[in-house]
Amino acid sequence: MAAFNLTLSGPPTFILNGIPGLESAHIWISIPFFTFYIISLLGNFMVLFVVSKEQTLHKPMFLLLCMMAITDIGMSTSVVPKALCIFWFHFKDITVDGCLTQIFFLYMVSTTQSAVLVTMAFDRYVAICDPLRYATILTNTRIAKLGLVGLIRAVLLILPESLLLRRLPFCANRVIPHTYCEPIAVMKISCGDTTVNRMYGLMISVVTIGLDIILIGLSYGLIIRAILRISSKKAHQKALNTCTAHICVMMMSYTPFLFSVLTHRFGQGIAAHVHILLANLYFLVPPMLNPIIYGIKTKELRDKVGKYICSM
Template sequence: MSAFNLTLSGQSTFILNGIPGLEAAHIWISIPFSIFYIISLLGNFTVLFLVSKEQTLHKPMYLLLCMLALTDIGLSTCVVPKALCIFWFSFKDITVDGCLTQMFFFNTVAAMHSAVLVTMAFDRYVAICDPLRYATILTNARIAKLGLVGLIRAVLLVLPEPLLLRRLPFCANHVIPPTYCEHIAVVKMSCGDTTVNRTYGLVISLVIIGLDLALIGLSYGLIIRAVLRISSKKAHRKALNTCTAHICVMLMSYTTNLFSVLTHRFGQGITAHVHILLANLYLLVPPMLNPIIYGVKTKELRDKVGKYTCRM
């Protein structure tokens, strides 16, 4: 029999292969992985600490930064610790339930991350296009409700993916090439009909990334139109400068995410180790750089970092 069901055959684990072809270099590859992860944790926990401690930072913009920091921590933590176990100790086994759980949490946090970026674009739109009503439109309570809506959307959209995978039979080769249980990589191991799984995964990617990018594009279109109506060039620069941090974070996040999604589905011509290394950029680079970008571009946050640094 060429296929069997993992749960019925007694085979209850998958094998995460790390980075195929570069097994001898796993220890060296783990160095940037661990450095990026540590910097990411330090930066994002610093944002959470500062906003929680400073009453003056209890504003919608900083509440959104906390949400972004939480999703950044979640994205990297869903994957990097297991990847380091593979690199350091060759602990490649992962149970089927563990694999599906990792997939669910990773994709849920990724969808939530995208929702936070959309909300941040809306925040910038209101701040620039309707500044007099900013405090009444975007209250802390309303931002919290938008965050809750984003979380519910993420859970409802992502939950069917692992549930649909549970019904599939899997081939004898149960080795997953990437460092984590990516949805399409697990789907490709099945010997059953994966049409529904592939279609649903593609639709969800298009809905989350496509819809969110469209909403962000609409927000910035309205922002640009409002800015162009201002006669002063100095006012132009000041208005656009408030958006630069968000634009940098957005471009970095969506570029790496889109690359990861597209290469997993259509990157047959790319060698496995290059494919996997580049896909991991989405897990390592944005979570590490996001707090740095906002720390550099946001004076109030930068001042608070200086305040606590001087106390040490």
């Protein structure tokens, strides 16, 4: 079969066929997709609106919540609209450039979010272990710079992945068995050698998620050590409460991602639709629940959101 190269004479589109084996249930599957997406948008835009309007919330912690909200919106928006077009209207075609652009923005945003989670862990460490210097160590400007560093890191790591995919030759098969362009799924339909792509993808996972989890673990190790030195049970509880929301968000963000990556790379016996559903859950559930968790666990934010809701 004749092969084509994306940089030269490749056909203009790929075909995303949604969730293989569950085509007859696409309409039903679209209901939670759409519902989760709308709740995610409402929750995260509410966080951005309230923090921007309330001068008392212009603090490092709430700036980090805004960064998290932006990455949540970016992640879900990179996936859900196209998935709904497949489910509702059978619009399965996606241009090659569109596919590579989706890969870039989707994984750039998720990598940036991982950096935000690391910064949040550092924020909690300073708040508990060095509270008297919190205001001088973590200023809004410093938090903004850390967010920018996380964004730059994400761009520098993810851009080569898209460029490496562009170099791959593809044969007659242009069907991607997925709801969105996913690097491993794209590599599987290539008729060329994908060793470099796979090695680079693994390296990204280790450098970003692996390193970030180690840094978060180090922060919480120091936090636990500081908490154990406190004799007051009330102080113990207060210190733990300041970390609860971040721990919940972190678990929701990393667990489905790691499970999806591991099943893609090593779970060859798992059905394709299970792979795809797990991958989609990573971009659906955390963006929906993150603003809810922070709204419930952060009293200042909860009170301000309640004020705006009551005034409507």
